[in-house]
Amino acid sequence: MPNCCPPENRRRAFLxxxxxxxxxxxxxxxxxxxxxxxxxxSWAEWPRQVTARNQPLMVVFSATWCxxxxxxxxxxxxxxxxxxxxxxxWVVMTDLAPGENDARLLASPHYHxxxxxxxxxxxxxxxxxxxxxxxxxxxxxxxxxxxGRTPEFVxxxxxxxxxxxxxxxx
Numbered sequence: 319m320p321n322c323c324p325p326e327n328r329r330r331a332f333l334x335x336x337x338x339x340x341x342x343x344x345x346x347x348x349x350x351x352x353x354x355x356x357x358x359x360s361w362a363e364w365p366r367q368v369t370a371r372n373q374p375l376m377v378v379f380s381a382t383w384c385x386x387x388x389x390x391x392x393x394x395x396x397x398x399x400x401x402x403x404x405x406x407x408w409v410v411m412t413d414l415a416p417g418e419n420d421a422r423l424l425a426s427p428h429y430h431x432x433x434x435x436x437x438x439x440x441x442x443x444x445x446x447x448x449x450x451x452x453x454x455x456x457x458x459x460x461x462x463x464x465x466g467r468t469p470e471f472v473x474x475x476x477x478x479x480x481x482x483x484x485x486x487x488x
Contacts, residue, residue: 355439358448395431
């Protein structure tokens with residue numbers, strides 16, 4: 319069977335698959351093109367959207383000062399189970415407001431793997447309390463929203479068994 323792709327496209331596709339051969343199942347989403355506002359009302363609406371679409375959602379709460387956030391975001395974005403199930407990955411910046419430094423955020427390769435990029439729009443303490451009253455603002459924090467279920471929230475990276483449960487491998 320002949321290969322119809324030009325050599326430069328085949329090479330680029332091959333190199334993109336090297337970090338994790340299991341990830342070659344399909345194209346990734348385009349990098350976000352804008353930083354969207356996130357507030358308590360956004361958070362209240364997301365579980366309803368997840369249930370209406372019957373599609374889970376993974377959210378990483380990150381900060382520009384967080385040294386481990388980029389690796390966690392990359393790991394979750396690359397997870398073959400998440401990709402196979404088509405679970406969107408949204409990143410919410412907790413230390414910048416929309417418009418505060420959008421160009422820098424959008425230029426950063428750390429956030430190119432996200433399906434959406436958002437930033438706190440309002441008082442941080444009130445937004446954190448709306449997301450999870452126990453959350454004290456440490457980053458990273460990860461939320462799992464599944465249809466018809468209460469959002470689950472974990473400080474730091476989800477443990478492998480928890481991630482497996484979230485992604486349907488109970």
